[in-house]
Amino acid sequence: MFREYEILGLSLYRYNMAIEKTDLPGYVKDTESKAVINTNIKALEAYKKKRNNRKEQDQIAEDIKEMKSDIGDIKRILQEMLTNGSNN
Numbered sequence: 001m002f003r004e005y006e007i008l009g010l011s012l013y014r015y016n017m018a019i020e021k022t023d024l025p026g027y028v029k030d031t032e033s034k035a036v037i038n039t040n041i042k043a044l045e046a047y048k049k050k051r052n053n054r055k056e057q058d059q060i061a062e063d064i065k066e067m068k069s070d071i072g073d074i075k076r077i078l079q080e081m082l083t084n085g086s087n088n
Contacts, residue, residue: 018030018031018032019031019037022036024036026038026039026040026043027039
């Protein structure tokens, strides 16, 4: 049986979850697992946005690294073509 808990405007669903408020604003405690749960949705959304931005930046950096390598390969091939063309 799932119960709904309303905490700071959030609905939390958990099987027989027993929670209590803490002295820290934005946190509650699960009395069964003793876990302290952050209920600050804005902080979670900001974290996810920052994480996604970091992933995008890492992908861009990897793409640039790959393009530099490809450009190096193209330059090498062109130089070989020029060298072989002048020998004929």
